[in-house]
Amino acid sequence: xxxxxxxxxxxxxxxxxxxxxxxxxxxxxxxxxxxxxxxxxxxxxxxxxxxxxxxxxxxxxxxxxxxxxxxxxxxxxxxxxxxxxxxxxxxxxxxxxxxxxxxxxxxxxxxxxxxxxxxxxxxxxxxxxxxxxxxxxxxxxxxxxxxxxxxxxxxxxxxxxxxxxxxxxxxxxxxxxxxxxxxxxxxxxxxxxxxxxxxxxxxxxxxx
Amino acid sequence: xxxxxxxxxxxxxxxxxxxxxxxxxxxxxxxxxxxxxxxxxxxxxxxxxxxxxxxxxxxxxxxxxxxxxxxxxxxxxxxxxxxxxxxxxxxxxxxxxxxxxxxxxxxxxxxxxxxxxxxxxxxxxxxxxxxxxxxxxxxxxxxxxxxxxxxxxxxxxxxxxxxxxxxxxxxxxxxxxxxxxxxxxxxxxxxxxxxxxxxxxxxxxxxxxxxxxxxxxxxxxxxxxxxxxxxxxxxxxxxxxxxxxxxxxxxxxxxxxxxxxxxxxxxxxxxxxxxxxxxxxxxxxxxxxxxxxxxxxxxxxxxxxxxxxxxxxxxxxxxxxxxxxxxxxxxxxxxxxxxxxxxxxxxxxxxxxxxxxx
Numbered sequence: 001x002x003x004x005x006x007x008x009x010x011x012x013x014x015x016x017x018x019x020x021x022x023x024x025x026x027x028x029x030x031x032x033x034x035x036x037x038x039x040x041x042x043x044x045x046x047x048x049x050x051x052x053x054x055x056x057x058x059x060x061x062x063x064x065x066x067x068x069x070x071x072x073x074x075x076x077x078x079x080x081x082x083x084x085x086x087x088x089x090x091x092x093x094x095x096x097x098x099x100x101x102x103x104x105x106x107x108x109x110x111x112x113x114x115x116x117x118x119x120x121x122x123x124x125x126x127x128x129x130x131x132x133x134x135x136x137x138x139x140x141x142x143x144x145x146x147x148x149x150x151x152x153x154x155x156x157x158x159x160x161x162x163x164x165x166x167x168x169x170x171x172x173x174x175x176x177x178x179x180x181x182x183x184x185x186x187x188x189x190x191x192x193x194x195x196x197x198x199x200x201x202x203x204x205x206x207x208x
Numbered sequence: 209x210x211x212x213x214x215x216x217x218x219x220x221x222x223x224x225x226x227x228x229x230x231x232x233x234x235x236x237x238x239x240x241x242x243x244x245x246x247x248x249x250x251x252x253x254x255x256x257x258x259x260x261x262x263x264x265x266x267x268x269x270x271x272x273x274x275x276x277x278x279x280x281x282x283x284x285x286x287x288x289x290x291x292x293x294x295x296x297x298x299x300x301x302x303x304x305x306x307x308x309x310x311x312x313x314x315x316x317x318x319x320x321x322x323x324x325x326x327x328x329x330x331x332x333x334x335x336x337x338x339x340x341x342x343x344x345x346x347x348x349x350x351x352x353x354x355x356x357x358x359x360x361x362x363x364x365x366x367x368x369x370x371x372x373x374x375x376x377x378x379x380x381x382x383x384x385x386x387x388x389x390x391x392x393x394x395x396x397x398x399x400x401x402x403x404x405x406x407x408x409x410x411x412x413x414x415x416x417x418x419x420x421x422x423x424x425x426x427x428x429x430x431x432x433x434x435x436x437x438x439x440x441x442x443x444x445x446x447x448x449x450x451x452x453x454x455x456x457x458x459x460x461x462x463x464x465x466x467x468x469x470x471x472x473x474x475x476x477x478x479x480x481x482x483x484x485x486x487x488x489x490x491x492x493x494x495x496x497x498x499x500x501x502x503x504x505x506x507x508x509x510x511x512x513x514x515x516x517x518x519x520x521x522x523x524x525x526x527x528x529x530x531x532x533x534x535x536x537x538x539x540x541x542x543x544x545x546x547x548x549x550x551x552x553x554x555x556x557x558x559x560x561x562x563x564x565x566x
Binding site: 018021022023024025026029039042043046047049050051053054057060067068104107108109111112114115118119121122123125126175178179180181182184185186187188189190191192193197198200201202 | 229230231232233280309310311312313316319320323326327330331334376378380383384386387390391409410411413414415418419422436439440441442443444445446447449450458472475476478479493495498499500502503504510511512513514515516518519522526527530531533534537538541
């Protein structure tokens with residue numbers, strides 16, 4: 001029963017959602033929206049489980065004085081302050097907005113900005129012309145990079161047209177090929193899940 | 209009284225019809241005119257000679273209007289007024305037009321046919337695999353490398369880091385990732401290697417905990433399972449990346465597996481992992497992130513391979529049969545693409561129209 005019931009729910013709900021995609025009538029659209037709302041309701045409940053897990057693990061780290069336990073104090077302190085500021089003053093309160101705009105936003109931006117350096121280091125390794133394919137990649141990359149900057153236009157005024165062609169024809173063709181494969185793979189996996197053939201996402205689904 | 213000052217001309221070619229493939233609550237109006245009107249006013253009535261109520265207006269460049277929130281099964285009459293420089297021109301009255309509920313979206317018929325054919329092919333190959341046993345499936349190097357990478361981590365006495373993407377379990381890639389996690393957890397539990405699974409969604413964490421716990425039990429190592437290793441970090445994209453990067457730098461896992469949905473964080477994770485000297489295997493169905501993983505990881509599962517991974521790793525004939533069915537789908541796609549190219553060249557409009565999906 002522990003396995004059959006979830007499988008039955010997946011089968012019924014999954015196929016029902018698939019069928020309603022083709023039925024424009026109101027009852028079908030309303031019921032499929034209702035199912036999605038239920039999902040959102042469940043997801044909202046899980047926020048508390050996430051916070052509980054976060055608190056439990058970090059309190060445990062502090063109690064057992066595990067490596068770098070001091071960071072857990074900082075994390076829990078800020079979690080507490082943000083929770084209190086949010087619940088007391090709401091999302092528009094001064095304290096909440098101050099913490100959000102002066103801590104979370106710049107820290108997030110800092111992480112994001114690392115991407116520029118990582119793109120450079122990854123490109124340096126990827127563009128080594130060791131094989132014919134890598135050489136082709138290097139040539140295409142050099143053309144695209146040159147075409148995107150003003151000096152490229154000064155060197156040869158056809159660079160922008162050339163990169164437009166590279167992006168629109170070979171690049172799009174390769175991308176579409178991958179997308180077709182992805183869609184087929186997705187359908188195949190969806191059917192395996194709906195029919196209960198694939199149940200490892202439930203932990204294997206072995207009846208005990 | 210309302211239309212007393214109108215100059216009645218028939219220079220507006222106007223028609224109204226039930227909106228196709230809808231839930232019976234709308235009627236579409238279309239018109240054409242040689243005059244350059246600045247504005248069109250739309251009027252509706254429930255009887256041909258009754259009061260026409262103004263329901264909307266659109267700019268002169270528009271030539272369609274959709275009247276929504278109607279009562280299914282009811283009939284309506286319409287007329288439009290074109291206006292420019294003090295001149296008002298009325299169309300003829302169109303109606304009765306009935307808003308009818310549709311029970312099948314005909315514009316999605318080609319999609320339904322494709323799905324039915326593909327599902328039939330998959331079920332056929334699954335049934336065949338049940339009878340015949342093992343099927344031949346081409347090797348996927350990235351998946352073969354997973355076991356080697358776990359073995360390497362075991363030999364080095366270091367943990368394995370598994371990142372299941374940053375989306376929730378309503379994303380098919382996360383489901384596919386959980387299926388692979390199940391196989392990875394079996395191996396790590398068997399070898400007694402620690403497995404860290406930091407998640408960006410609390411629901412994904414709960415699912416991952418269940419998957420890892422069941423896998424450990426399946427291989428007879430329930431004691432190996434540590435729920436604290438499968439933890440929730442945060443929903444915030446870059447805060448999550450920061451935490452995972454921290455785990456990489458502090459714990460120095462020997463193997464990093466990135467399987468699921470990734471966005472801008474893909475390269476930040478993969479490059480940090482590369483700097484720690486870990487063997488890295490990635491897989492995603494996000495075409496824009498694939499080049500980053502290809503550049504920074506040792507092996508990459510390209511798109512569909514992510515969805516095929518669980519079936520491939522299980523080596524169960526029934527699951528492998530579904531991959532054969534998927535290949536049959538590819539054959540259909542290739543055929544349709546070739547016919548599509550020919551249709552465009554020779555203007556076979558009927559075939560081209562089949563693929564106009566709303």
